[in-house]
Amino acid sequence: MYIVIAGAGRLGLVLAKKLKEDDHSVCLIDKNESLCNRLAGELKGIMIIAGDATYPQVLSQAKIEKAAVCVSAASSDEDNIIICHLAKELFGVKRTVARVNDPKHIPLYKYMEIDNPVDSTSIIARIVEEEASFTDVMSLLSIKKGRLSIVRVDIPEDAPVANKSLKDISLPPNSVLVSVIRGPDIIIPYGSTEILPGDEIIAATLIDVEKDLIKALIGKNIGAAKDNH
Amino acid sequence: MKYILIVGCGKSGKGLGLELSKTENVVVVDRSLRSLDSLGDDFNGKKIWADAMDTNTLEQAGVKEADVVFLLTGNDNLNLVVSKVVKRKYGVKKVVLQVNDIAKEKIFKEEGLNIINRTNLIVEVLNKCIS
Numbered sequence: 150m151y152i153v154i155a156g157a158g159r160l161g162l163v164l165a166k167k168l169k170e171d172d173h174s175v176c177l178i179d180k181n182e183s184l185c186n187r188l189a190g191e192l193k194g195i196m197i198i199a200g201d202a203t204y205p206q207v208l209s210q211a212k213i214e215k216a217a218v219c220v221s222a223a224s225s226d227e228d229n230i231i232i233c234h235l236a237k238e239l240f241g242v243k244r245t246v247a248r249v250n251d252p253k254h255i256p257l258y259k260y261m262e263i264d265n266p267v268d269s270t271s272i273i274a275r276i277v278e279e280e281a282s283f284t285d286v287m288s289l290l291s292i293k294k295g296r297l298s299i300v301r302v303d304i305p306e307d308a309p310v311a312n313k314s315l316k317d318i319s320l321p322p323n324s325v326l327v328s329v330i331r332g333p334d335i336i337i338p339y340g341s342t343e344i345l346p347g348d349e350i351i352a353a354t355l356i357d358v359e360k361d362l363i364k365a366l367i368g369k370n371i372g373a374a375k376d377n378h
Numbered sequence: 379m380k381y382i383l384i385v386g387c388g389k390s391g392k393g394l395g396l397e398l399s400k401t402e403n404v405v406v407v408d409r410s411l412r413s414l415d416s417l418g419d420d421f422n423g424k425k426i427w428a429d430a431m432d433t434n435t436l437e438q439a440g441v442k443e444a445d446v447v448f449l450l451t452g453n454d455n456l457n458l459v460v461s462k463v464v465k466r467k468y469g470v471k472k473v474v475l476q477v478n479d480i481a482k483e484k485i486f487k488e489e490g491l492n493i494i495n496r497t498n499l500i501v502e503v504l505n506k507c508i509s
Contacts, residue, residue, distance in 0.1 A: 203455050204481060226431060227455040253432040260463045
């Protein structure tokens with residue numbers, strides 16, 4: 150696949166190397182000429198173009214019309230939006246992905262029809278929150294516009310499911326326990342698997358029974374900590 | 379009285395704001411407090427110190443009621459992005475924006491936006507000088 154990346158900052162650079170390793174052909178565009186000269190020496194097999202990607206002639210030089218994906222990873226949101234907009238409208242690129250620097254600018258990405266705005270700030274905030282474990286219930290992922298949710302639940306001492314086998318636990322319909330994390334071990338649970346206090350449970354559930362599932366697991370009514378969507 | 383929203387309080391934004399605030403209802407938005415302060419005491423309108431790329435700012439500035447929106451920041455890309463959103467999402471009838479690069483002016487021209495290019499303007503005026 151041919152992929153054009155605008156912006157050779159840390160993100161653009163790591164992504165370009167990764168995609169190259171996965172045998173994609175990659176073109177990297179950056180405004181900074183001296184950086185481009187250095188990269189051209191360092192990176193083998195990646196096309197480097199020095200220029201401002203918000204100018205159509207620069208995108209055209211990168212043969213963006215042949216790209217399957219345009220990734221805009223610049224540190225300025227207006228630039229990212231314009232680059233993806235040009236790629237789509239002027240060069241007919243099917244898929245546009247952009248880094249969102251300020252989450253407040255997300256509506257603009259949406260109105261300008263960028264296919265995948267990636268909000269790094271919110272993603273990192275969620276990971277930090279997850280690591281710091283502010284809550285014993287955490288929404289890890291939501292799929293299909295939030296209808297299916299993957300949650301992580303820490304099992305407290307007094308949980309109704311503690312010290313019970315999976316077959317003796319009644320869970321709401323449309324929910325399933327995917328794995329039990331116990332210290333360093335990851336257990337894929339069967340009917341005979343026993344849930345112990347201190348276990349971390351990963352469960353998949355439809356969003357409308359998420360609360361029931363959490364109540365069944367820890368006996369309290371709390372919603373999973375939500376991410377931005 | 380017309381409701382006029384000006385984004386960008388540089389030389390043109392400031393000049394236009396001061397002039398229009400004599401007769402119209404004017405709101406000026408800028409990311410820099412110093413630029414807004416430069417409007418001075420003669421300015422008879424509202425100043426909003428905020429980021430125009432944030433739709434909350436635009437709504438707070440009353441974009442929905444605006445008769446005209448001027449986008450006069452020195453950043454072509456910002457002017458272009460915000461102008462499209464103002465036109466598409468908020469349905470503002472008259473959107474005027476400053477774009478310094480002629481190539482971009484051509485691409486975004488068809489969108490029904492009034493694009494002002496400094497170079498073209500000056501050339502036009504200079505041209506009139508010889509006739």
